[in-house]
Amino acid sequence: MNGFYEIAKADPDRRAVIDTDGTVTTYGELLALVNQVSHGLRSRGLGVGDVVAGVLRNGIDPVVMLMATGQIGLYYVPINWHLAEPEIDYILKDCDAKVVVRSPEDVAALAEGQPTGDPEERTSGAVMWYTSGTTGFPKGVQRKLTPAPPEDIVPLYVWFLGQVCDLTPGDDVHLVTSPMYHSSPCAHTQFALHLGHTLVLTPRFEPEEILRLVQEYKVTNAMMVPTMFHRMLQLPAEVKASYDVSSLRQVMHTGAACPVAVKQGIMDWWGPVLYEYYGSTESAIAFSVKPLDWLARPGTVGKPAPTFEARILDENGEEVPQGEPGMIYVKTTLGSFEYRKDPAKTASTMRGEWYAPGDIGYFDPDGFLFLCDRRTDLIISGGVNIYPAEIEAALLEHPAVGDVAVIGVPDEEWGHNVVALVQPSAEVTAEELLAHLEPRIARFKHPKVIVFREELPRTPTGKLSRSKVREDYLAAEKSSSPE
Known part of the structure; x- marks a missing residue:
């Protein structure tokens, strides 16, 4: 059986989704609802290549939207519901969404009165995630649609996941620990259903609650980010010992570099079950490493994943010797991407067929990749990408801000914290600046620390030198810390 739609017909009583309130939906029930929504979208005039956006919290509704758009050739854009309204409006306008669903009631309205049978002329849809660049303006990562029905392309993904994560079709249980508007949790949700697994949904990440769900539902696989591992290791020893996690076989992680001590600590506790992969929204899973490796x-973040090739190049585009760091480039036969409405941005990330995720790394003698640093400007906090230019632009709208630099400062739990260094042009407090940001950008992007400076360093051409700002800030922090 190739994927969710065929599994649902052959085994309709199989558990598909255990919702955040414990409600169980079978594969047959889920397919009926998915088909109704597919018909509902078509009845509103949507055709192949059109866009549907979802601003939905974790629950069965984003699952339905994902699978409904996935069988009638539509692009589905999951949007972070934490974003401020101007940020959401920007994405909706840029992606040309013809239908926007914001609540369970919206999904129910699409399904109401529609038939539960398959829609005609089924073709594969795709998820189009929005990711920001150095300008801070999000761009849709768009892949070409295929005219084939989803059943025809599922075997390729099943093979790929088996190679990378040892995931196989069967009666496994996948725990969704993160919001499904992020690319990896969303993708793993879809993959789990195509493998015939049961989804256990959580509204948010709570360390002890995750352990409880693993024990109660005998969870076999999950996708997490390093911040979650750190928080779980901080639980009291008696709490950690009180839950049975022996059912876990694969816990995939990505989104940020995982400190060696944290990853080792989790495997000391859970056993050798952590599967890591490295890539981006654009490149997907480009490198992967299994627990024993x-x-x-x-x-290490592993070797190139199946179908991927990788190179490490210097600033002149020449390959560097083994063991020396350089810019990472990858290419794959799985298909290319483009940034929606921005061919110039697409071209700027490519060197011929090779894509640059923007990170620096090196290969060891056995061909395993080690990362040295992320992109200079990018901040990764709790596995979420945060772009300094966007925050700087919002702060500069305040009349008392003369200049500003936003940097990421290493943090043991979050990976990085957002720090804003502000050169004021009039009297202003940190509290006033945070209040100013409230209606403009999502709270998770707000600086955790605001520091006032008389002057910020710039290059001779007038460009803000974030590297110098970061060096000066870290040096000041180190000198002020007790030995």
Whole structure:
């Protein structure tokens, strides 16, 4: 059976989704609802290549939208519901969404009165995630649609996941620990259903609650980010010992570099079950490493995933010697991407067929990749990408801000914290600036620390030198810390 739609017909009583309130939906029930929504979208005039956006919290509704658009050739854009309204409006306008669903009532309205049978002329849809660049303006990562029905392309993904994560079709249980508007949780939700697994949904990440769900539902696989591992390791020893996590076989993680001590601590607790992969929304899973390979080479993010090739190049585009760091480039036969409405931005990330995720790394003698640093400007906090230019632009709208630099400062739990260094042009407090940001950008992007400076360093051409700002800030922090 190739994927969710066929599994649902052959085994309709199989558990598909255990919702955040414990409600169980079978594969047959889920397919009926998915088909109704597919018909509902078509009845509103949507055709192949059109866009549907969802601003939905975790629950069965984003699952339905994902699978409904996935069988009638539509692009589905999941949007972070934490975003401020101007940020959401920007994405909706840029993606040309013809239908926007914001609540369970919206999904129910699409399904109401529609038939539960398959829609005609089924073709594969795709998810179009929005990701920001150095300008801070999000761009849709768009892939070409295929005229084939989803059943025809599912076997490729099943093979790929088996190679990378040892995931196989069967009666496994996948725990969704993160919001489904992020690319990896969304993708793993879809993959789990195509593998015939049961989804266990959570409204938010709570360390002890995750352990409880693993024990109660005998969860076999999950996708997490390193911040979650850190928080779970901080639980009291008696709490950690009180839950049975022996059912876990694959816990995939991505989104940020995982400190070696944290990853080792989790595998000391859960066993060798952590599967890591490295890539981006654009490149998907470009590198991967299984537990035993990582334990033999702590810190690696693995070798190129199946269908991927990789190169490490210097600033002149020449390959660097083994062991020397350079810019990472990858290419794959799985298909290319483009930034929606921005061919110039697409071209700027490519060197011929090779895509640059923007990170620096090196290969060891056995061909395993080690990362040295992320993109200079990018801040990754709790596995979420945060772009300094966007925050700086919002702060500069305040009349008392003369200049500003936003940087990421290393943090043991979050990976990085957002710090804003402000050169004021009039009297202003940190509290006033945070209040100013409230209606403009999402709260998770707000600086955790605001520091006032008399002057910020710039290059001779007038460009803000974030590297110098970061060096000066970290040096000041180090000198002020007790020995």
